[in-house]
Amino acid sequence: AQSVTQPDIxxxxxxxxxxxxxxxxxxxxxxxxxxxxxxxxQGLQLLLKYxxxxxxxQGIKGFExxxxxxxxxxxxxxxxxxxxxxAEYFCAVGAAAAGNKLTFGGGTRVLVKP
Amino acid sequence: xxxxxxxxxxxxxxxxxxxxxxxxxxSGHNTVSWYQQALGQGxxxxxxxxxxxxxxxxxxxxxxxxxxxxxxSSELNVNALExxxxxxxxxxxxxxxxxxxxxxxGPGTRLTVT
Numbered sequence: 001a002q003s004v005t006q007p008d009i010x011x012x013x014x015x016x017x018x019x020x021x022x023x024x025x026x027x028x029x030x031x032x033x034x035x036x037x038x039x040x041x042q043g044l045q046l047l048l049k050y051x052x053x054x055x056x057x058q059g060i061k062g063f064e065x066x067x068x069x070x071x072x073x074x075x076x077x078x079x080x081x082x083x084x085x086x087a088e089y090f091c092a093v094g095a096a097a098a099g100n101k102l103t104f105g106g107g108t109r110v111l112v113k114p
Numbered sequence: 115x116x117x118x119x120x121x122x123x124x125x126x127x128x129x130x131x132x133x134x135x136x137x138x139x140x141s142g143h144n145t146v147s148w149y150q151q152a153l154g155q156g157x158x159x160x161x162x163x164x165x166x167x168x169x170x171x172x173x174x175x176x177x178x179x180x181x182x183x184x185x186x187s188s189e190l191n192v193n194a195l196e197x198x199x200x201x202x203x204x205x206x207x208x209x210x211x212x213x214x215x216x217x218x219x220g221p222g223t224r225l226t227v228t
Binding site (some may be wrong): 032034046092103 | 118146147149155157158161162167170174190204206208215216217219220221222225
């Protein structure tokens with residue numbers, strides 16, 4: 001069975017500083033990996049995805065993520081954080097063998113200081 | 115192109131009652147997945163519907179059931195509500211082929227069981 005771990009429950013960053021959110025997954029085959037963002041009281045918005053190919057993927061809102069198979073990681077980064085990036089971020093792994101269900105991590109809440 | 119919509123937005127029910135939540139998939143998408151997100155946690159997969167049949171189920175009891183209609187919209191039914199069923203219920207739709215792993219979420223239905 002697949003699993004996702006997001007080691008950081010909360011992260012506080014200053015506006016303009018860089019941001020890195022950690023994600024580690026467990027899956028027996030090549031994973032499909034996703035990052036979603038959730039603003040308070042809202043649904044999930046897809047930031048970016050990795051299916052295959054280039055291990056550095058670009059997403060919306062200036063985010064990027066790097067797939068490292070040797071470390072079973074898919075960390076999310078942004079060079080310069082804006083106040084509007086304050087939200088909860090979820091990493092997820094997709095499993096074709098299980099009806100394409102997504103397994104999510106517990107999330108990382110990002111607070112942005114002015 | 116319309117996104118995923120869900121109704122109602124909020125719902126309050128009493129323990130033991132039954133509830134039906136509704137979801138309209140994004141235009142062009144034929145697969146609908148349902149997730150439960152308890153407060154402070156990541157979403158958990160309930161089940162997925164494809165071509166009006168269940169196509170994968172998570173670790174949820176049979177009192178959680180669903181339907182998919184010919185227009186690809188879907189319902190989630192929960193019988194004999196328990197206090198622990200209080201959560202945000204998210205619907206996600208996805209397309210076919212290589213894009214079937216990209217799931218797009220609706221805003222959710224907040225269910226409170228008292």
